[in-house]
Amino acid sequence: MSTDSPHLTLTIDSLAFGGEGIARDNGRVVFVPFTAPGDVVEVRITEAKKTFARGEVVQVVTPGPDRAAAPCPYYGPKRCGGCQYQHLTYEAELKAKAGHVAEALTRIGKLTLAAGTIEPIVPSPQPYGYRNRITVHRSENGKGDKIGFHRAESHDIIDIPHCLIAAPEVNDALGALRRQELAPKRGRAVNFTRPTHFSLRHPDLPPSAFHQVNLFLLGPLRDLVAGWVGTGRRLVEGYCGGGFFTEVLAPHFASITAIEFDSRSLRDARRKTLINVAWIEGSVEECLGAALAASGAEGTDALLLDPPREGLAPGVVTAILAAEQPPRRIVYVSCNPATLARDGGKLSARYTLARVQPLDLFPRTAQVESITLWELKA
Template identity: 35%
Template sequence: MKEPRIEFEITGMAHGGSAIGRHEGKAIFVPYAIVGETIAARIVEDKGNFARGELIEVLTPSENRVEPPCPHFGTCGGCHWQHIRYEAQLEFKRRIVSDQLARIGGIKDAVVHPTISSPDEWRYRSHVNFHRTRDGKLGFVMIDDRTIMTINECHIIRPELVSLFEQFKDKHLKPEQKRVRLQVGSQSTETLAATNVGDETGGDETRTILGTDKVHYTIKDHTFEVSAGSFFQVNLPQAETLVNLVLERLALQGSEHVLDLYSGVGLFSAFLAPEARKVTAIESYPPAVADARLNLGKFSNIKVMQGTAEQLLTRFLQGHFDAAVIDPPRAGMKPAALDELIKCKPRKMVYVSCDPATLARDAKKLVGAGYRLVDVQPVDMFPQTYHIESVATFTR
């Protein structure tokens, strides 16, 4: 039997994409609602001290509610906020960063600047990962985070990827082709499709099945060669924004030894090198290390090292760094890596985060070790989703 219909007001937006309100004192998380709305919902999961609800009806709509353009919105798990006016998305992201820092990090007075908007609200992704459905078609993970659904269109990938997707959507993938990445370079003529692109932990072997083995991305005055399995920011204009913010926050004088942790294919190192005495770049994913050594080959003051942050900082780099750039995966830094980083005693650190919850967790430890959180600058790398990129600056 279904739970009864309940009505309540939405009072906030939660990290993870849902809106939040209270009914009879209990916090209820409801996807596809917006702060300020009065809604009717049904409880679908009661966790004791909070519950998850399903939106039945919007009784009093927000002025920030808009009509989603994608027919898959509401079932596909790729987008969460297509129903929210873009300017409101930016403000909600700023509030969420501030809230996570206060609740998880214990930093209640953090300076969190207004979110920097993306030049493109739609058609911004330069690569996208699909999964194989049971019948061998390309699909996305549904909102239940388990089921793979077939899609006919996607509004957040670049037009070149739409064309590439059209070539693949009716093909039948082999059972071993569990994942497919479609990717386009800065030049629209340079595209690739690769199967079994993992999560940069050395999982299944990546095989190119269409196009080139690598693509090239131009950020500012530097072109990066990126293999199919290597990570690169999906929103190229905002990748340049990140580079500018890192350089601005570090304000290097030319005498510093800078640590670039989780350095990928060398995005930050390429711009740190001209402004620093020395750059040490650490990356664990072998294809990305190979890309980085190629991309950074013209710089004599960069040392690229392959290995995990905790391994290399412990075994080989028990020394001093003047500054550090940290760009970890969504899970944030491993505790051992963060401990070793603190021992290196960089005077200034810029932490580039793609998850405000893990940023807040790591910020709490840094502040406890004597660092001060100067400010946080959210950057909208992922319009129409709840995902938030942030640049946090720490000094000691």
């Protein structure tokens, strides 16, 4: 059937990064959100191009084996935009995310992966109730009649009294906020970032610094990174945040230079009083070259990078590749397979990708964390 028709009956083959199902109609790829591999769906085309189209589900004709009932009443098309995978079994979500990491590295990064390079994905012990922080929004009229999350692809607010992926303590803070029992000066559970935006955090988190979100995988993530970074004389860490990794790495290196642009995060990091760590406030792009050069003739044993979703700024990659004594190994932690692959393709000029460890830090959403180990070529 041609995509010129208003409705198509399609079979979903796989999932694209971001969560949309992929089907094909006469050679044209059709992206359909909220579908699962194996689904037979009736689809209305909403956008048609020469090489691809997008559509929305009119009805699920035959559900595939990976489809599951979403437990959240706010989940689905044109509803809350926070989750993308609640309609999948958790096993199918893990398989899709592992595939997205591998595909990005080979397709975007143009990297050849030896057998066994990618480890099996580490699942979250619980796919719900894991987030230690969320940001909620109040309707712009200022009356506070709606407090919740943005509708998908919209600035509209969906009123949400309870978030299934948030930890119980965070939902307690959300409930208190909704009852207007919390104000900006009544404790750190609520941090007003903008007049109608509220950051709700687990009480164990520092009030300002960025922090990894999955309560159940904080320990495994830190242990894996520490194991891959290893030990040595000198470590340079870019995007150190509040010192989440620095704290466990400090006993294993004679000296660490830790770079962070955000002054609030660095203030939290300095409270750790790590005597062998030099905290540098500034952008990694501007500071990394000097930090690597300061290692002298002995060089830098390891470089740890944990950038935001945008990945490494161009100057960061340039500083690494141009270093007279480049780091012997790089551990790059990423929450975006596409920017990881982009940066990895550039790093491959001097480094070999030795290991990849995907972790599902963000169950029920399209995001996936990856730890990668890069070794300096001889």
